[in-house]
Amino acid sequence: MITAEEIREKYVRNHPSPFCPGCGGGMVLNAMSRAVESAGIDKKDVVAVSGIGCAAWIPSPHWRVDTLHTTHGRAVAFASGVKIADRDLEVMVVSGDGDCAGIGGNHLLHGARNNIDLNVIMVNNGLYAMTGGQVAPTTEHDEKTLTTPYGNPASSFEVAEVVKAAGASHVARWTTYHMKELVKEVEKAVDTKGFSFIEVLAQCPTRKGKKEGMTGIEMLEWYKENTSKDQDSEKMYVGTFCDVERPELTEEIYRQIERLGGE
Ligand code: SF4
Secondary structure, eight states, rough: OOOOHHHHHBBBOOOOOOOOSTTTTHHHHHHHHHHHHHHTOOOGGEEEEOOOOOOOGGGTTTTEEEEOOOOOOOOOHHHHHHHHHHHSSSSEEEHIIIIIIIIIIIHHHHHHHHOOOOOEEEESSSBBBTTOOBOTTTTTTTTOOOOOOOOSSSSOOOHHHHHHTOOEEEEEEEEEEOOOHHHHHHHHHOSSSSSSSEEEOOIIIIIIOOOOOOOOHHHHHHHHHHEEEESSSSSSSOEEEEEEEOOOOOHHHHHHHTTTOOO
């Protein structure tokens, strides 16, 4: 079995980290690296696409694969272009909740509707962390943020349920407390022919933890205590939301080209 040191050598660029101490971003990088390793995928065949925000730094510049660091909210759109141009590539998208479900919400919906073969990992810390901690579509009702100092008057939405309803083949949610499950879920995502979406609740001790008087470790404890693998539990569900076969966009496009006599 590959050691932690070997994973770091093989998959992580020797680059100063922009992450705050205790941030969950490094744990997501670790999970993605382990999943690619155990799925037996050559990292030369992996392209990681990200937008803007703390989560976007996870693959770029850190991950030792080809990366495309794009504009705010547009990672799914750029990744779709990469996949259509070369469908043999394993295309990963790493995006924060604001980037993915707020600014990039429309691309996310249509990526799922098209069921294009991408692996989207949405790192959810419940606010826009990099720009100071503003309210995001994942901020709970009444929660205080930089821009909602008296409490969020709006409600959050269940991004995983929305992506499932839009037509994705594979949807799941885990947290950085559930590292083993997360690695297996990323493996399952790369194995899926279609749109895979994994929401990862990840601790932001700087913007969220400080406001709530919690350290990074305490936030991990919170994930442990407040999530459940039982869908009937009162706690937040973690696990698979759907795993279904549906026509995949690039296969359909290439089939059409063949039918029309193209190459
Ligand atoms: S602000 Fe939060 S999400 Fe961003 S690097 Fe710091 S701890 Fe991580």
